[in-house]
Amino acid sequence: MIWENILEGIPKLGTAAAGIAVFFAILLVVFFVLGRIRGRLSNPVAMLAFLGPAAILLMLGLVVPTFQTVYKSLFNASGKKFIGLQNYGWILTTESNQQVLINTALWIVIAPLFSTVIGLVLALLLDRMRRESIPKSLIFMPMAISFVGASIIWGLVYAYRDPAQEQVGLLSQVVLWLGIEPPNWILLQPWNNFLLMVIMIWIQTGFAMVVLSAAIKAIPGDVVEAATLDGATGWRLFSRVTVPMIRTTLIVVVTTIMIATLKIFDIVRVMTNGNFGTQIVANEMYSQAFVQFDVGRGSALAVILFLGVIPLVSYNIIQLRRERAIR
Amino acid sequence: MSVEAHEVIPMPAPSGKGPSIPQAVRRSLSSPWATAVVIVITILWTIPTFGLLVTSLRPSGPAVNSGWWTVFTNPELTLENYVEVLGGGDVISGGILPYFFNSFAIALPAAIFPLVIATMCAYALAWIPFRGATILFFAIFALQIVPLQMALLPLLQMFNLGWSIGPITIVPDLNLGGTYIPLWVAHTMFALPLAVFLLHNFMAQLPRDVIEAALVDGASHFTIFWRIILPLSVPAIASFAIFQFLWVWNDLLVALTFAGGTPDVAPITAYLANIVGSYGAKTHLITAGAFIAIIVPLIVFFALQRFFVRGLLAGSVKG
Numbered sequence: 137m138i139w140e141n142i143l144e145g146i147p148k149l150g151t152a153a154a155g156i157a158v159f160f161a162i163l164l165v166v167f168f169v170l171g172r173i174r175g176r177l178s179n180p181v182a183m184l185a186f187l188g189p190a191a192i193l194l195m196l197g198l199v200v201p202t203f204q205t206v207y208k209s210l211f212n213a214s215g216k217k218f219i220g221l222q223n224y225g226w227i228l229t230t231e232s233n234q235q236v237l238i239n240t241a242l243w244i245v246i247a248p249l250f251s252t253v254i255g256l257v258l259a260l261l262l263d264r265m266r267r268e269s270i271p272k273s274l275i276f277m278p279m280a281i282s283f284v285g286a287s288i289i290w291g292l293v294y295a296y297r298d299p300a301q302e303q304v305g306l307l308s309q310v311v312l313w314l315g316i317e318p319p320n321w322i323l324l325q326p327w328n329n330f331l332l333m334v335i336m337i338w339i340q341t342g343f344a345m346v347v348l349s350a351a352i353k354a355i356p357g358d359v360v361e362a363a364t365l366d367g368a369t370g371w372r373l374f375s376r377v378t379v380p381m382i383r384t385t386l387i388v389v390v391t392t393i394m395i396a397t398l399k400i401f402d403i404v405r406v407m408t409n410g411n412f413g414t415q416i417v418a419n420e421m422y423s424q425a426f427v428q429f430d431v432g433r434g435s436a437l438a439v440i441l442f443l444g445v446i447p448l449v450s451y452n453i454i455q456l457r458r459e460r461a462i463r
Numbered sequence: 464m465s466v467e468a469h470e471v472i473p474m475p476a477p478s479g480k481g482p483s484i485p486q487a488v489r490r491s492l493s494s495p496w497a498t499a500v501v502i503v504i505t506i507l508w509t510i511p512t513f514g515l516l517v518t519s520l521r522p523s524g525p526a527v528n529s530g531w532w533t534v535f536t537n538p539e540l541t542l543e544n545y546v547e548v549l550g551g552g553d554v555i556s557g558g559i560l561p562y563f564f565n566s567f568a569i570a571l572p573a574a575i576f577p578l579v580i581a582t583m584c585a586y587a588l589a590w591i592p593f594r595g596a597t598i599l600f601f602a603i604f605a606l607q608i609v610p611l612q613m614a615l616l617p618l619l620q621m622f623n624l625g626w627s628i629g630p631i632t633i634v635p636d637l638n639l640g641g642t643y644i645p646l647w648v649a650h651t652m653f654a655l656p657l658a659v660f661l662l663h664n665f666m667a668q669l670p671r672d673v674i675e676a677a678l679v680d681g682a683s684h685f686t687i688f689w690r691i692i693l694p695l696s697v698p699a700i701a702s703f704a705i706f707q708f709l710w711v712w713n714d715l716l717v718a719l720t721f722a723g724g725t726p727d728v729a730p731i732t733a734y735l736a737n738i739v740g741s742y743g744a745k746t747h748l749i750t751a752g753a754f755i756a757i758i759v760p761l762i763v764f765f766a767l768q769r770f771f772v773r774g775l776l777a778g779s780v781k782g
Contacts, residue, residue, distance in 0.1 A: 150569040151643065156572050159572070163579070183593055186688070189580045189584075190581065194603060197648075197649070198613075202613050208616065229478070261500055275505055277508075292511070304530050306514060350540075404564070443572065453604075
C-alpha cells in the first residue's frame with residue numbers, strides 16, 4: 137500500500153517540475169526575443185520585462201484586494217447590500233466579539249513579552265556557557281515546526297483524562313504527581329487562553345534568543361570590560377550596560393513577535409477552533425469568511441487586523457532602516 | 464552547527480580590540496548556575512516534541528491508554544502507526560502520502576517562482592536607471608504591511624470567477640480549482656515584497672564595474688541578468704529560498720483557502736488540521752502523521768540552520 141501511494145504521488149512531483157519548466161521556458165523565450173531589441177527602446181523594454189511580472193502580481197495579489205476588502209467590509213453577508221459601518225459596529229458591540237478582541241489583546245501582549253524575556257535570559261546565560269550550540273539549536277528548533285504540528289504536540293501535553301484513570305497528558309500527570317486533581321485544561325476558562333499562548337511562546341522564544349544572543353555578542357568587549365573595572369556586576373551590568381546596548385534589537389524582537397501573534401490563526405483553529413472562550417480576531421476572520429460565508433463581516437475583521445498591524449510594522453521598518461543607515 | 468544572526472540584524476560594530484579580553488571577562492562571569500538553568504530550559508523545551516515522537520512509536524493500545532513516559536518502564540515500540548498512516552488503513556483511508564506529495568508539489572515551485580521574479584524586479588530597481596525607481600522600491604517594500612487576511616477573499620474570487628471592472632475583463636475566469644496553480648500564484652504574490660526588498664539590498668552591493676563593462680561591450684540587460692546577475696546572486700537567492708520553502712510547507716491559511724481539503728491538492732498541514740478534529744481519539748495515528756509533517760522542515764532546519772537564521776528576522780515581518 138505504501139509503495140502504491142508513493143507511485144501515485146510521483147506524478148504530482150512531475151506536475152510541479154512541469155510547472156517550473158514552463159515558467160523558465162516562458163522566461164527564456166521572453167528574454168531571447170526582447171534581448172534582440174537594440175537602440176533607444178532597449179532600456180524601456182528591459183525595464184518593463186523585469187518589473188512587469190512583479191508589478192502585475194503585486195497589483196492583483198495585494199494592492200487591489202486590499203481596496204476590495206475595505207470596500208466589501210461595508211456590505212452585508214452576501215456582499216449585495218451596502219450597510220455602512222454596521223459590520224464594525226457588530227465587531228465592537230457584540231459581547232462575543234468583545235471577548236475576541238480582549239483575547240487578541242492578551243495574546244499580543246503576553247506571548248511577545250514572555251518569549252522575549254525568556255529569550256533574553258537564555259541569551260544572557262548562553263553567553264556564559266562554553267558549549268552553547270546544542271541547547272541553542274534545541275530551543276530554536278520549534279521555530280521550524282508548523283503551528284499545526286506544534287498544536288498537535290501541545291494537544292498531547294494538555295490531553296485530559298478522568299483523574300481516576302491512567303493519564304495520557306503530561307501536564308495532568310505532573311499535576312497529579314504534585315497531588316492536585318487536574319482540570320480539563322482546554323475547557324478551563326479563561327486559563328485555556330494562556331495554555332494556547334504557551335504554544336506561541338514555545339515557538340518564538342528560540343527566535344528571540346538567537347537574535348538577542350547575536351546582539352549581546354556584538355557589544356564591544358571594552359565596554360563590558362570598563363564597566364566591570366568600575367565595579368559593575370550582575371544586575372547592574374545587565375541593566376546599565378547590556379540592556380541599553382541592545383535596546384533597539386530588543387524592541388524589534390518584541391514588535392516582530394507581536395505582528396506574528398496578531399496574524400496567526402493556526403493554533404486556535406487546531407486546538408479549540410475558537411470555542412470555550414478562546415477565539416481571536418484572525419480565526420474569527422477565517423470562520424466568518426470561509427465557514428459562515430459572511431463576506432462583509434470577514435472583510436471587516438481582516439481590516440481590523442490590518443489596522444492592528446500597521447503601527448507595528450511601520451515602527452519596525454523605521455527602526456530597521458535607521459539602524460542600517462547608522463551602519 | 465552554530466546559530467548566527469549577524470547578517471540578519473544590524474548590530475553595533477565589534478570593537479577593534481582582540482577578542483581575548485572580553486572572552487576573559489565572560490569566562491569570569493560563567494557559572495555552573497547558568498549552565499544548570501540552560502539545561503533545565505532546554506529539556507523543558509524539548510520534552511513536548513520528544514513526547515510526540517515516542518507516542519507515534521507506541522502500539523495503538525498503550526499509546527491511547529497510557530502516558531508516553533511509561534515507555535521507560537514498559538519499553539514497547541513499533542512502526543505500525545507509520546505503516547498505517549503512510550499506507551492508509553481502516554481509520555485513515557488513502558493515508559497521508561498524497562498530502563505529503565502535495566506539500567512538495569506546492570512548496571518547491573512556490574519557493575522558486577517568487578525568487579526569480581523578485582530577482583528580476585530587484586535587478587531593474589538597482590541597475591536600470593529610470594525615474595521613480597526609489598519610490599517604486601519603497602512602494603513594494605511598504606506592501607509588507609498588508610496581512611494575508613486582507614487579500615484572501617478577493618483573491619479567491621479572482622481565481623474562481625475572474626475579475627472585471629464593468630465590461631472589461633482584467634482576469635478571465637480560468638477555472639483553476641483543483642490545481643496547484645492558485646496556491647503557487649498566491650504564495651508567489653505574498654512572498655514578493657519581502658523578497659524584492661532583501662534581494663535589492665544584495666543587488667545594490669554588486670560591483671558596478673562588472674555590470675557597466677558588460678553594458679559598454681554591448682550586452683543587453685537580459686544577457687547581463689542571465690549570465691552575470693543570476694550566477695552571482697545564487698547565495699542570496701538560496702538562503703531566502705530555504706526560508707520561503709519552510710514558510711510554504713508550514714502554511715495553513717493559504718492552503719485552506721485555496722486548496723480546500725481534497726487529496727488532489729491539499730498539503731499535509733491542511734490534512735492534519737482536519738484529522739485532528741475528526742480522529743481526535745486516534746492519538747497514535749495523529750502523532751505519527753504530525754511527525755511525518757514536521758520531519759521535513761526539521762531536516763532542512765538542522766542541515767541548513769545557518770541559511771535559515773539569515774532569512775529569519777527579515778522574514779518574520781512577512782505575511
